[in-house]
Amino acid sequence: MDNAGTQELKRTPLHAAHLRAGARMVPFGGWDMPVQYAGVKAEHTAVRERAGMFDVSHMGEFRVQGPGALDFLQHVTTNDVSKLKPGRAQYNWLPNATGGLVDDIYVYREASEDFLLVVNASNIQKDWTHLQALLPGHGVTLTDESDRTALLAVQGPHAETLLQPVTDTDLSGAKKNAYFHATLLGVPVRLARTGYTGEDGFEVFAASEHAERLWDGLLGLGITPAGLGARDTLRLEAGFPLYGHEFTDTIHPLSSGYGWVVKDKAHHGRDALQTPSPQRLIGLRLDRVPVREGYPVKLDGVVVGHVTSGTTSPTLGHPIAAALVDAHAAAAGHFTVEVRGKDHDATPTPMPFYRRA
Amino acid sequence: MTTPTDRQYMSSHEWIKEDGDVSVVGITDFAQDQLGDVVYVELPEVGRQVTAGETVAVVESVKTASDIYSPATGEIVEVNDALSGSPELINEGALEGGWLFKIRVDSLSADLMDAASYDAANN
Numbered sequence: 001m002d003n004a005g006t007q008e009l010k011r012t013p014l015h016a017a018h019l020r021a022g023a024r025m026v027p028f029g030g031w032d033m034p035v036q037y038a039g040v041k042a043e044h045t046a047v048r049e050r051a052g053m054f055d056v057s058h059m060g061e062f063r064v065q066g067p068g069a070l071d072f073l074q075h076v077t078t079n080d081v082s083k084l085k086p087g088r089a090q091y092n093w094l095p096n097a098t099g100g101l102v103d104d105i106y107v108y109r110e111a112s113e114d115f116l117l118v119v120n121a122s123n124i125q126k127d128w129t130h131l132q133a134l135l136p137g138h139g140v141t142l143t144d145e146s147d148r149t150a151l152l153a154v155q156g157p158h159a160e161t162l163l164q165p166v167t168d169t170d171l172s173g174a175k176k177n178a179y180f181h182a183t184l185l186g187v188p189v190r191l192a193r194t195g196y197t198g199e200d201g202f203e204v205f206a207a208s209e210h211a212e213r214l215w216d217g218l219l220g221l222g223i224t225p226a227g228l229g230a231r232d233t234l235r236l237e238a239g240f241p242l243y244g245h246e247f248t249d250t251i252h253p254l255s256s257g258y259g260w261v262v263k264d265k266a267h268h269g270r271d272a273l274q275t276p277s278p279q280r281l282i283g284l285r286l287d288r289v290p291v292r293e294g295y296p297v298k299l300d301g302v303v304v305g306h307v308t309s310g311t312t313s314p315t316l317g318h319p320i321a322a323a324l325v326d327a328h329a330a331a332a333g334h335f336t337v338e339v340r341g342k343d344h345d346a347t348p349t350p351m352p353f354y355r356r357a
Numbered sequence: 358m359t360t361p362t363d364r365q366y367m368s369s370h371e372w373i374k375e376d377g378d379v380s381v382v383g384i385t386d387f388a389q390d391q392l393g394d395v396v397y398v399e400l401p402e403v404g405r406q407v408t409a410g411e412t413v414a415v416v417e418s419v420k421t422a423s424d425i426y427s428p429a430t431g432e433i434v435e436v437n438d439a440l441s442g443s444p445e446l447i448n449e450g451a452l453e454g455g456w457l458f459k460i461r462v463d464s465l466s467a468d469l470m471d472a473a474s475y476d477a478a479n480n
Contacts, residue, residue, distance in 0.1 A: 040420060041394045229393065288397060292421075312397065314394075314419065319397075340415065
């Protein structure tokens with residue numbers, strides 16, 4: 001089992017609530033986070049079949065404001081932020097100058113000159129430094145709101161039905177990627193119809209001091225608390241890349257098949273992204289043996305890549321994996337993955353592995 | 358859950374219990390709870406000679422793979438085949454139906470603990 005080590009771990013505003021709910025806490029990206037409560041499978045199933053909720057307050061929130069906000073975001077990201085209307089959210093990338101990603105992020109447009117960026121917890125400091133370096137001359141104020149922002153993700157087919165009675169806004173009118181102010185359980189929040197599980201659901205932004213009230217209220221609605229373990233199995237089934245696994249500072253992001261995130265516009269790091277990716281991300285399924293990050297992937301006995309994420313899919317009942325392989329090998333019909341010195345058959349499978357009905 | 362006093366424990370959470378002229382090995386209830394949902398178990402081959410402290414099996418949960426170390430030096434004489442189809446037996450009863458293998462013991466590991474010491478080490 002992993003040791004926490006001696007580093008000081010940060011705590012979200014819901015730390016005490018997690019302990020009360022019986023969470024097993026683990027270090028994650030510098031934070032002390034719940035990996036599971038009742039169990040990964042039970043939490044995973046709750047999200048797929050009913051509704052679960054995640055504390056994602058460890059993620060970072062940067063506010064970008066000012067007359068140059070749009071131009072700045074156009075410069076530092078790959079997607080076309082000009083297409084993002086106020087009240088909408090957009091998945092986006094922060095490219096570096098050398099063909100990798102500083103981070104993958106979500107951009108929420110509050111108003112014409114007011115944007116919120118949600119960044120990965122482990123990248124908060126790196127992203128901040130990167131953005132600060134590109135900031136001069138843009139007429140933009142950048143504010144780190146991470147410490148005062150709580151973020152909950154309520155995910156699952158019952159999310160809308162459960163939340164509707166405790167909010168003042170008609171949720172049925174909120175399409176995917178909608179972003180709006182509302183009151184939830186009496187607390188002023190911003191709701192976004194976004195998430196990272198492959199299910200319908202909402203992400204709830206609130207001031208940190210309201211986090212426990214929201215959490216307890218959501219528990220009272222019968223929403224199942226879910227930890228990082230279920231978050232990982234859900235996102236892998238849904239084929240979502242995770243920074244640090246499928247994306248890094250050095251992996252060419254077009255390997256992921258998310259080419260639509262790069263639009264034809266001038267932006268930082270553009271030249272490096274014009275080069276073709278030497279690798280491709282593929283999905284694999286195995287019969288029984290789970291494969292883990294780093295395991296070698298072979299074609300005809302020759303190593304052509306490695307597993308970036310692997311688990312046993314709770315929904316499908318068999319092991320699944322994402323693997324980064326050499327581009328020339330990506331279309332092969334059969335691979336093996338080496339597990340503890342033995343090669344096991346692995347069948348290429350399109351991602352996502354799971355898509356909601 | 359009380360830790361049974363009829364067997365000995367490794368600090369790495371294996372138990373070993375005498376059963377006639379061989380001994381049975383499994384993982385503790387504490388360990389199965391920490392691992393969470395077990396999805397796969399890789400067992401040693403019958404007839405293999407193992408050394409105390411050597412990696413002899415792997416128990417995989419949804420999240421991680423955990424090495425299982427032999428609490429004794431000796432020969433593997435039987436494995437729990439039921440685990441290949443039903444790895445969840447470990448979660449349902451790590452101390453009984455979820456046992457891993459049987460070993461004809463030449464010598465026990467020098468690092469074994471009794472139940473009280475094991476509990477003290479994990480509280």
